[in-house]
Every structure is written in C-alpha cells, then in structure tokens.
Amino acid sequence: MPQKSVSLDAIDLKILEALQADGRMPLAKLGELVGLSPSPCLRRIRILEAAGVIARYVAVLDQRKVGLPISVFASIKLERQEEQALNRFAKAVSRWPEVLECYLMTGQRDYLLRIVVEDLSAYERFLKEKLTRHAGIASIESSFALEQVKYTNALPLD
Structure with missing residues (x-):
C-alpha cells in the first residue's frame, strides 16, 4: 500500500536538510538555523518523527575504516x-x-x-x-x- 505523502513547509524542509547533514546537531543551533526557538523546533521534529518522515537516526560509518573496503x-x-x-x-x-x-x-x-x-x-x-x-x-x-x-x-x- 503506498504511503501517504506528508505536507512539509519551508521550515520543515530546513529542519530536515540540517538533520540530514548532522543528526546530532544541538537543538539550540538547529532552531537558530531555521529561525525558531528550541521548543517549537523540537515540536516540529517530534511531528516529523511521528509522521515517519524522520525514520531513524544513525551514525554513518566509513566502510574502509571498519575493514569493509x-x-x-x-x-x-x-x-x-x-x-x-x-x-x-x-x-x-x-x-x-x-x-x-x-x-x-x-x-x-x-x-x-x-x-x-x-x-x-x-x-x-x-x-x-x-x-x-x-x-x-x-x-x-x-x-x-x-x-x-x-x-x-x-x-x-x-
């Protein structure tokens, strides 16, 4: 069954772009980057997580450095x-x-x-x-x- 697309505004897109670049970015820095205080920024992140837009957070490894070149x-x-x-x-x-x-x-x-x-x-x-x-x-x-x-x-x- 196809998943329903979620409506994203410009701030959501900025949040997603920033988190794709650095998933461990401090909330204060992320909020500053997208023009929100930390509390509304966190609220948006939680909505994106609940909607499945943010599927999970991971560490991206260098496959060569872990012996899998x-x-x-x-x-x-x-x-x-x-x-x-x-x-x-x-x-x-x-x-x-x-x-x-x-x-x-x-x-x-x-x-x-x-x-x-x-x-x-x-x-x-x-x-x-x-x-x-x-x-x-x-x-x-x-x-x-x-x-x-x-x-x-x-x-x-x-």
Whole structure:
C-alpha cells in the first residue's frame, strides 16, 4: 500500500536538510538555523518523527575504516518472478548483513544488491555460502566498484 505523502513547509524542509547533514546537531543551533526557538523546533521534529518522515537516526560509518573496503553490485535473476519466489528471496536477503541495499528492479534482472566485504575471499564465501544456496536463482552477475565517486544518504529536498 503506498504511503501517504506528508505536507512539509519551508521550515520543515530546513529542519530536515540540517538533520540530514548532522543528526546530532544541538537543538539550540538547529532552531537558530531555521529561525525558531528550541521548543517549537523540537515540536516540529517530534511531528516529523511521528509522521515517519524522520525514520531513524544513525551514525554513518566509513566502510574502509571498519575493514569493509570492497563494494560489490550483484544483479540477480530469479527462475520465476512469482510473488512467492520474490518474497522468499527478499526474506533471505534481509537476513544477510553483508547486503546493505536490495532493490526489486524492472528490466532484465529482478534484484540489484549492494554488498560490502573485506576482500575477494569474503565475497567468494558470501557467494558460495549464502547467495548460490538460495533456491530459485537463475543467474548472478557481480560487478566490483573500483572507486566511490559519490555517496550520500541525504535526500534532495529543494
């Protein structure tokens, strides 16, 4: 079921942009940045959280500095594109911590995965012990990222 869009005004957008840049920004600084005192600013944040616009707060880690420098993009084609097979694959992927992102796709492939690992041997283990053991996969095409040109988790709100 599609989620209902939330109506955001200019101040809400400023709050969201600031929190995307720094989720730990002190309330006083955030309020000053958006032109509100801390109390109304906090009230707006709580409304955005309750509406699900702010889904959660996280620390963004540098994958290289935590020993996971390899990003692999795997295109997966399933043998059958039936709802049950799609759900079974999605459930399996959700249990694999190496998979940071998984998208159901249109086109020639059914899924696109972003997988992070420490080295090529770790990817080989992931492939042999997890991915290829999942019943219903027709093919897997892996592409290794050579360089990360851009990465952001901030949505373009302007």
